[in-house]
Amino acid sequence: MSTATVTVPPVALHRLRDETLDLENPAAYNLYLSAGPAGLRLGVADVRRNKFVALDEYAAPEADISLAAQLHALGAEQHDLLRLAGWNRVRLAVQNRAFTLLPAPLFRAGDEAAYLRLHHALNPQQETVHSYTHPGLDITSLFAADARLSAWFERQYPTGRLVHQSSALLQGITHQSEQGTARRIYLSIGHQEVTIVALRGKQPEFLNIFPFSTPEDLIYYTILVMQELQLNPDQDLVMVWGDLMHDSELFTILRKYIRNLRFGNRPFDLGYSYRLNDLFEYRYFELYALHLCE
Structure with missing residues (x-):
């Protein structure tokens, strides 16, 4: 985790919890995170009930702060959701413009950086490259992520999966269409x-x-x-x-x-706690749609 100093604490815009959420049993839930320049969002879905039971949103504490520093400012080691291990599944959506899409049959593992350099000036010292193949669409997404964010995520959730926010959006839209x-x-x-x-x-x-x-x-x-x-x-x-x-x-x-x-509406075929009823249905679509990303 970056040791960047942040003088302003993150602003909690929403911190919603269903009474059924049992953090003593994280294996019964999926954890979803969305990280972008404006801040961080977290969602928890009950696996058995296929239902979102928690949603947090935090505004970035300072302008132009890195995603890794945002997590540091949030106090990831103490946050009731982020500090837990043993989730059934973890997905993190990265929000940036450093991505491209490729027909899946043309994708060759190991060539991710070469593909991405055609669309993005990659900085190997500060960025890592990742891929995600969309189930059922025959499309592979290639994208860059902040190296410090990637390192934190891999340490915290060794079996977790990084995806690009556009992939969550695309999965959600094709599910709705x-x-x-x-x-x-x-x-x-x-x-x-x-x-x-x-x-x-x-x-x-x-x-x-x-x-x-x-x-x-x-x-x-x-x-x-x-x-x-x-x-x-x-x-x-x-x-x-x-x-x-x-x-x-x-x-x-x-x-x-x-x-x-x-x-638009929230992704179909999923349940949502009544705690989320006060949120507009057209918001947080990509966070919810991470539930559709394998």
Whole structure:
């Protein structure tokens, strides 16, 4: 773990626990973590009941702080969830733009860094490279992660699995999508970035992450992708998840230019504690969707 000094403690935005959560028996649960520039999110799912029974969210204590330092500031060794070993399964989703997708038949183990260098200036001293092959999609994701974060995760959870946040999103969307030939656009809005996915039925056709600093940037990239795919903002459905409110400038500008705009739901076929009822269903989608990542 990095020994970076953080002067401001993390801000707990949510710390929700179902009364049935039994931390004396972690083997009965899966632990899911999502780490990005805006902060950390943790979820716990009851394996037998296929149900989320805990959710924590922490805002980054300082600007431009590394993910490893965020965990250090949170006090991972003392946190009631992070300090535990013996979970049934652990998944950590890394949020960054250092990733690419490859048809699974073309992927060769050992060549991850070579593939990724075509899209990202890899720094071997500060980053490690990982891969994740999507079950049922014939797609392999290649991505970089902070080396200190990777080292902490491997020490803490030797059998855990790192995935890219876009992989959790893609698994969740394909799980939700319907069979057929209709093409749809899906947006996941995070901290100053939007992930845009296009599916035809359940077949991915496009996935990329775009940075934005203004609402105008957001609608520019959304309309650009729709035009490239010959979709009509006045007719075709756009589904939205992520960190925005109904009265936010981001939602206002999306609604202004896209007629058929809808908020997405939580992943289907999973249960959710009543403790999560006060959270908007279109938020934390990628965290929940880690339950669908093998």
